[in-house]
Amino acid sequence: xxxxxxxxxxxxxxxxxxxxSAFGAVYEKYFDRIFRFIYNQIDNEELTADxxxxxxxxALNNLSKFEYRGLPFSAWLYRIAANEVNKHYRxxxxxxxxxxxxxxxxxxxxxxEDYSEEQIKQLLQLMQELPTDMxxxxxxxFFEDKDFKEIAxxxxxxxxxxxxRTYRALxxxxxxxxxxxxxxxx
Numbered sequence: 001x002x003x004x005x006x007x008x009x010x011x012x013x014x015x016x017x018x019x020x021s022a023f024g025a026v027y028e029k030y031f032d033r034i035f036r037f038i039y040n041q042i043d044n045e046e047l048t049a050d051x052x053x054x055x056x057x058x059a060l061n062n063l064s065k066f067e068y069r070g071l072p073f074s075a076w077l078y079r080i081a082a083n084e085v086n087k088h089y090r091x092x093x094x095x096x097x098x099x100x101x102x103x104x105x106x107x108x109x110x111x112x113e114d115y116s117e118e119q120i121k122q123l124l125q126l127m128q129e130l131p132t133d134m135x136x137x138x139x140x141x142f143f144e145d146k147d148f149k150e151i152a153x154x155x156x157x158x159x160x161x162x163x164x165r166t167y168r169a170l171x172x173x174x175x176x177x178x179x180x181x182x183x184x185x186x
Contacts, residue, residue: 009072033074034052035048059080075150079155126177130173140154
């Protein structure tokens with residue numbers, strides 16, 4: 001988003017603080033993205049719908065606490081959604097999961113000309129083996145198109161921490177992926 005788009009969105013948020021019905025525009029704009037973000041961590045449509053609703057309800061109820069920090073409002077929504085997901089996993093004491101969308105991964109591969117179906121399957125498998133914190137940053141960076149400043153805000157880490165996690169995850173994938181391909185070709 002451009003600075004101007006962020007400022008315009010901030011004006012809508014300010015109107016929503018006085019008139020909650022104005023928040024509908026924000027809901028419409030971000031619902032699908034937030035739903036997908038949650039679903040990729042829950043892999044249960046009904047539960048995702050509940051957590052998504054809770055995310056927007058929490059955002060609406062806490063609009064007075066929102067402060068403009070030069071980031072799109074979506075960063076705040078993603079942060080609330082991430083907290084809702086984490087709260088769910090703490091409450092249920094289950095292991096956090098990530099459901100990687102093969103379609104989204106293919107979109108990334110389309111940018112490269114030389115790839116095979118086997119490589120996509122291998123990469124999906126390797127990504128499933130990554131630690132959750134690495135998958136979080138990869139999801140936000142490549143599947144949600146967030147910059148490092150937004151990732152840092154959403155995950156409540158420093159910007160350099162977001163960069164470091166991303167590069168470590170990519171390095172780990174690169175090393176394993178190259179090794180798998182090399183062994184596969186021998």
